Each structure stands twice: as C-alpha cells, then as structure tokens.
Amino acid sequence: MRTALVTGIxxxxxxxxxxxxxxxxxxxxxxxxxxxTPNFWRIMSLGLEDKISLVPMDLTDSxxxxxxxxxxxxxxxxxxxxxxxxxxxxxCPLANLDITGSAVMRLLDAIHTIDPHIxxxxxxxxxxxxxxxxxxxxxxxxxxxxxxxxxxxxSAHHIVNMYRKAYSIHAVSGICFNHEAPLRGLDxxxxxxxxxxxxxxxGLCDNLTLGNLDAIRDWGWAPEYVNGIYLMMQxxxxxxxxxxxxYGASVREFAIEAMSRAGIDEKVLKQDKRYRRPIDIDxxxxxxxxxxxxxxxEPEYNYFDVAKMMVDADLQRWKDWQDGKMFPWDAYLYPxxxxxxxxxx
Ligand code: GDR
Numbered sequence: 001m002r003t004a005l006v007t008g009i010x011x012x013x014x015x016x017x018x019x020x021x022x023x024x025x026x027x028x029x030x031x032x033x034x035x036x037t038p039n040f041w042r043i044m045s046l047g048l049e050d051k052i053s054l055v056p057m058d059l060t061d062s063x064x065x066x067x068x069x070x071x072x073x074x075x076x077x078x079x080x081x082x083x084x085x086x087x088x089x090x091x092c093p094l095a096n097l098d099i100t101g102s103a104v105m106r107l108l109d110a111i112h113t114i115d116p117h118i119x120x121x122x123x124x125x126x127x128x129x130x131x132x133x134x135x136x137x138x139x140x141x142x143x144x145x146x147x148x149x150x151x152x153x154x155s156a157h158h159i160v161n162m163y164r165k166a167y168s169i170h171a172v173s174g175i176c177f178n179h180e181a182p183l184r185g186l187d188x189x190x191x192x193x194x195x196x197x198x199x200x201x202x203g204l205c206d207n208l209t210l211g212n213l214d215a216i217r218d219w220g221w222a223p224e225y226v227n228g229i230y231l232m233m234q235x236x237x238x239x240x241x242x243x244x245x246x247y248g249a250s251v252r253e254f255a256i257e258a259m260s261r262a263g264i265d266e267k268v269l270k271q272d273k274r275y276r277r278p279i280d281i282d283x284x285x286x287x288x289x290x291x292x293x294x295x296x297x298e299p300e301y302n303y304f305d306v307a308k309m310m311v312d313a314d315l316q317r318w319k320d321w322q323d324g325k326m327f328p329w330d331a332y333l334y335p336x337x338x339x340x341x342x343x344x345x
Pocket of ligand 1: 084085086087124125126127176177178179187188189190192209210211212213215216217251275276277280281
C-alpha cells in the first residue's frame with residue numbers, strides 16, 4: 001500500500017488532496033500544528049476524520065519533521081503547508097520566509113537523511129512571477145516576486161531544484177495559479193466574495209467591500225489542481241509543472257459573476273484601501289501546455305463556474321444555519337461572521 005504524508009492537511013488543498021489519495025487507496029497521514037483552537041472543519045466537512053491519521057508537526061522544528069516521517073513512513077510527502085495568505089506576509093515577512101521558504105529545506109533535509117527514496121511534492125506558486133509583464137507564464141518564464149510570500153516560495157522552488165540535482169531526490173514542484181473552492185478560507189478574495197454575496201442575498205449584510213478590483217488572476221477549481229499534483233508525482237522523472245486555466249479575470253469580474261449568480265445588484269460592491277496591499281501583481285495567467293502534454297491534465301472549470309459553485313455553497317451554508325442545522329463551518333471562527341450569527345439568533 002502506498003503511504004502519503006500530507007503537510008497542511010487542515011488547509012483547502014491538503015483536505016482535497018487527502019480525499020483524492022484515499023480514493024486511490026493510499027494510507028494517508030496528515031500533519032497539523034497544535035493550536036489553542038483546533039482547525040479541523042474542512043476535514044470534517046468531507047467526512048475524513050476517521051479515515052486519516054493526524055500527526056502533530058511544526059515546520060519550524062526539524063525534530064518534529066523527523067518524528068512525523070518516522071511515524072508515517074511515507075512513500076510520498078506532499079508539502080501543502082505554508083503561510084499562504086499573501087497580504088499577511090507583508091505583516092510578518094520573516095515568519096513567512098521561515099514557514100513558506102526555509103521549512104522546505106528542513107523537509108528535504110529530513111527526507112535526505114531518513115530515506116532519500118521518498119518522493120516529495122512542493123506547492124510552488126504563481127506569486128513567484130511577480131509583475132514580469134509577459135503572461136501567460138510557463139515553467140521557463142522569469143520570476144521576480146514582489147511579496148515576501150512570493151520571495152519565500154521562490155526560495156523553496158530553488159531548494160527543490162537543488163535537492164533534485166544534488167541528491168537525486170524525486171522532488172516535484174507544481175506552480176499553481178489561484179485555485180478556489182468552497183473550502184477556501186474566508187480571508188481569500190473569492191471566498192470573501194461568495195460569503196458576502198450569500199449574506200446579502202439573505203438580507204444578512206448590505207455590501208461587499210474589497211481592495212484592488214483591477215488585479216487579474218487565473219482562477220481554477222481546486223479539486224482539479226490536486227489531481228494534477230497527484231499526476232505529477234506519478235511520473236518517472238521529477239519536474240516542474242504549471243497548473244492554470246490560461247484565462248484571466250479581474251477581481252471585479254469575479255465579483256460581478258458571483259453577484260449575478262445570486263441575482264443581486266452590482267451597486268453593493270464597494271472599495272476600501274484598507275484591503276489593498278503595499279504592492280500587488282497586476283496580471284497573472286498561466287500556460288499549462290506542459291501539464292497537458294506530459295500529464296494529460298486539462299482544467300474543465302473556468303472562473304465563472306468557480307464563482308457560481310462557491311456562491312451556491314455559501315448560500316446553502318447560510319440557509320442551513322438559518323434552518324438551525326449544525327455543520328462544520330469556518331464562519332464561527334471569524335469575529336465579523338460571529339457577529340452576524342449572534343445578531344440573527
Ligand atoms: P492571492 O489570493 O494573493 O492571489 O494568493 P487572494 O485571494 O488573497 O488575492 C487575490 C487578488 O484579490 C485582490 N483583492 C483582495 N484580496 C483579499 N484577500 N481580500 C480583499 O478584500 C481583496 N480585494 C482585492 C488581491 O489584492 C489580489 O490581487 C493566492 C493564495 O492561495 C496563495 O497562497 C497562492 O500561492 C496564490 O493564490 C497562487
């Protein structure tokens with residue numbers, strides 16, 4: 001039986017990947033950081049809690065990484081953990097560099113020491129490209145990151161390449177462009193949009209306030225991306241692959257699509273500079289030709305499908321809550337959402 005260790009299993013990608021690996025009969029271990037408030041709502045949403053084995057691990061601590069490898073004895077390690085909120089990396093740049101960047105060196109060093117035959121996947125990011133001015137980007141496009149997160153991801157990307165070449169470790173990088181789904185965290189713009197649109201539709205709030213509406217991103221459907229990640233790891237030779245849809249839409253266009261799905265007026269859309277970053281990438285779209293030709297991977301869903309599916313999911317959550325149903329959900333964890341929940345009881 002193949003055994004996978006998924007770091008960041010409590011995150012969106014980690015949870016969808018765990019579901020996919022279980023469907024392929026893997027034994028799945030997942031690492032999580034001990035916190036005063038546990039964060040297992042995604043795992044419970046997909047009903048995975050009894051199917052996976054959870055191992056405490058902290059990416060800043062080599063001993064805990066070695067321990068997790070010894071406990072799980074994986075054939076494949078998927079590094080889905082990072083401090084993944086780009087805006088936050090401007091607030092805590094050094095912590096981000098450590099967790100998103102240096103931790104990859106810790107992971108690969110531990111693999112090199114314990115068992116260099118373990119295959120390794122690294123979640124690289126389109127944020128590594130920065131404003132290079134020539135989208136759509138492919139695996140060879142220049143990378144000039146402009147956020148602390150992008151710099152950290154690029155350093156991890158180079159570390160993977162280095163371990164591949166120096167020690168022949170089967171280390172793979174997936175350069176993933178934005179990918180979204182109902183398990184997205186509320187801090188990210190697409191879920192912020194779908195959640196607010198659902199509340200507006202049900203009369204629970206009256207506006208959707210965002211930062212930079214003109215940023216263009218390439219938004220795909222996350223469950224398709226974890227499938228691409230799985231396929232990369234099954235190749236004989238480790239390599240880098242872009243996963244994207246090759247289609248760009250602005251934040252404004254995504255929001256309009258979401259509002260139109262719910263049948264609400266566009267005048268609820270507001271802008272506030274509080275939600276802007278010190279610097280933002282203007283346009284990111286990705287060329288997935290290599291993933292298509294080598295992995296036979298092709299995205300089925302585009303940003304308008306993604307917007308609709310996310311709005312439908314958030315509408316259902318708020319309706320279920322209004323009907324008094326209990327279900328795993330992140331809204332309880334956010335002060336602004338909790339206020340709405342309390343007010344409407
Ligand atoms: P991103 O995702 O930074 O691209 O990183 P995010 O959804 O946070 O931002 C996308 C774009 O929307 C603009 N924006 C806002 N963003 C947020 N979060 N909140 C707002 O109110 C808002 N208004 C406008 C942003 O400025 C940005 O241009 C995601 C993460 O998943 C990373 O971990 C991953 O590596 C990359 O995608 C690929």
